[in-house]
Amino acid sequence: MADTQQLKDLVSQVRRDIVRQVHAVNSGHPGGSLGCAEFLVTLYNDIMDHDPSFNMDGVNEDVFYLSNGHISPVIYSVLARAGYFPVKELATFRKLNSRLQGHPTTHEGLPGIRIASGSLGQGMSVAIGTALAKKLNGDDKTVFTLHGDGELQEGQIWEAAMYAGSNAVDNMICTIDVNGQQIDGSTDQVLALGDLRNKFEAFGWDVVTVEKGNDIDAIKTGMKEAISLSRKRKPVCILLHTEMGNGVDFMMGSHKWHGVAPNDEQLADALSQNPETLGDY
Amino acid sequence: MKVYENTGNKDTRSGFGAGLTQLGKTNEKVVALCADLTGSLKMNEFAANHPDRFFQVGIAEANMMGIAAGLTIGGKIPFTGTFANFSTGRVYDQIRQSIAYSDKNVKICASHSGLTLGEDGATHQILEDIGLMKMLPGMTVINTCDFNQTKAATLAIADYHGPVYLRFGRPKVANFTPENGDFQIGKAVHLQEGTDVTIVATGHLVWEALEAAKELNEKGISADVINIHTIKPLDEKAIIDSVKKTGCIVTAEEHNFLGGLGESVARTLAQHHPAPQEFVATQDTFGESGTPAQLLEKYGLNAANIVSKAQAVVKRK
Known part of the structure; x- marks a missing residue:
């Protein structure tokens, strides 16, 4: 378990990793990656019981699936x-011959x-399968x-x-990154999602809302609430309200940085806003 | 000629059901998923014997494929069951990304393939599934010919690590392969020795090929008959060795001639031993309603058409 300052330092480094990865190949998805940096840093360093020596079956450890695979820069860094x-x-x-594919x-x-992951919408099904395997095991x-x-x-x-x-898959916690943006514009403009809390509740889920999804303490509180709701015959959903591009001022509040890399000048600006805390790669 | 005895018509899907029932007793890792077609897939017995290892997912095939992929992470061996159409075309991207590209040990078991599901018509009669599945890197594609072979294949794929597409069907057809026979993935079965023409068949057309060989024999044409149950990986050596002997080939399958066994054979021969080939298959068309027998006759998927294609191909040598 890590204290909030340690997690903040890690987030700063992860943001640097994200923009540097994307800048180096002039491709990739910085906006959503930055928006989820606090969440994934907190999940992997304060919430999940996991083993970096890595076993595919993940038996007796918490398992995470990134369903929106395009935010690969943040998961790779974390x-x-x-x-x-x-x-x-x-x-x-x-790059060619890399294990770090675009998705x-x-x-x-x-x-x-x-x-x-990359082709969207598949991760929740996969998570159900693993949750069922955990119950059987x-x-x-x-x-x-x-x-x-x-x-x-x-x-x-x-x-x-x-x-x-x-089917009461209650050993599964699914987080939705509610940033309100997608490639062609806001989610309201493209295809409005409606009331997500009501939708998930109508499907038999418990729902936790984290209004400040880029605030580590708020994430911790929300995750703990979600965990306390798990194993009660209902799956749990977290509606995590984030800011796309968070931590890099010129990327925030717009869908335009969904899949666009910063140029040299923009990279320098982004890095100046996020101090190197653990050493750049 | 070897004589093959039909021990009584049975459906290949029941062979799958029998295999799954046996696996339920012998392999704790085997789990099964079905999308509201438990009776049609003959999965009832497994479901009744092992309610904790059977997952009814409802009419939601995409979700079923994803759940199956997830169950492998935790060491399970999932067998999914639905019709061939809903096992492939409907869920192609889920299979591609979550199973094939992710190298998950999922067994996609598909009944009611081809024309012989009959009266339901073209919406349910997929004739493109072999092509769809064989194009996926790493996917093993099996189309069994009778009850016994389908049961044997069901047992065999549980012991093989990797994604498999197992294709079988609805009608009761001749059961002639050995009971509790050995099933080797990727290994052709040589059914008749002949010298004039090779007949390579898969699925329900294997029995028709044997019937055709008898008729050809009466007409003075000696047919080498091979059962290709595994379309991918293809037993290329068995095919090439036979064609080296006969000099020509007929392929027979309940599938479109585009993308099916015939095309895989044509590629193999073009690369290694070019020879005249004729195709017994549907000709880039959808199916329609009718009884299985009527449909097989209308679309030329029977012994009579294998005979006429064989007569035609020997003249092209």
Whole structure:
């Protein structure tokens, strides 16, 4: 377990890793990655019981699935900084012969990744499967997921939500990154999501809302509430309200940095806002 | 000629059900998922014997494929069951990303393939599934010919690590392969020795190929008959060795000629031993309603058409 200042320092380093990875290959998705940095840093360093020596089956440890695979820069940084693979490997992001593919995959054997994601809407189903396997194995650990809010437009999510609610898959906590943005504009402009709390509750879930999804203490409080609600015959959903591009002022509050890399000048600006705390790769 | 005895018509899906029932007793890791077709897939017995290891997912095939992928993470061996159409085309991206690309040990078991599901018509008669599945890197594709072989294949794929597509069907067809026979993934089964033409068949067309060989024999044409139950990986050596002997080939399958066994054979021969080939398969068309027998006759998927294609191909040598 880490204190809030340690986690903040790690977030600052993770933000540097994100913008540096994306800048180096002039491609990738910085906006959503930055928005979820506090959440994933807190999850991996304060909440989950996990083993960086990495076993694919994940028996007797908490397991995380990134369903919105395009925010790969943040999960790569968080996994590397947690000891799953060498931090210097972040320099290979999106390059030929790398284990750090544009979207996360098991295909090149990257420790920490248990399923490919990128084509949206599939992670909740996979999480249900692992949650069911844990029950069969008498394994009392938890399955966590992260989804984009735009991703909820995929029909498979609601097949999975219906199954989990109807079958009391209560060892699974699914977090929705509610940043209100997607590629073509705001979620309201593209395809309005409506009342997500009511939707998940109608599917038989317990719902926790974290209004300050970029605040580490608020994330900790929300996660603890979610964990306290788990194992009570209902799946648990966290509506995590985040700011896309958080921590880099010129990227915040807009969908425009969903999938665009910063240029040299913008990189320098972004790095000046986020001190190097643990050493750049 | 070898004589093959039909020990009584049975459906291949019941062979799958029998295999799954046996696996339930012998392999604790085996779990099963079904999308509201438990009776059609003959999964009832497994479901009744092992309610904790059977997952009814409802009419939600995409979710079923994802759950199956997730169950492997924790060491389970999931068998999914639904119709071939809903096992492949409907969920292609889920299989591609969460199972094939992720190298998950999921067994996708598909009944009611091809035309012979009959009266339900073209919405349910997929004739493209072999092509869809064989194009996925790492996917093993199996199409069994009778009850006994389907049961044997069901047992065999549980012991193989990796994604598998197992294709079988609805109609009661001749049961002629050995009971409790050995099933080797990727290994062709040589059924008749012949010298004039090779007939390579898969699935329900294997029995038709044997019937055709008898008729050809009466017409003075000696047919080498091979049962290809595994379309991928293909037993290329068995096919090439046979064609080296006969000089020509007929492929027979209950599938579109685009993307099916015939195309895999044509590629193999083009690379290694070019030879005249004729295709018994549907000709880039959808199916329609009708009885299985009527459909097989209308679309030429029977012994009579194998005979006429064989007669045609020997003239092209």
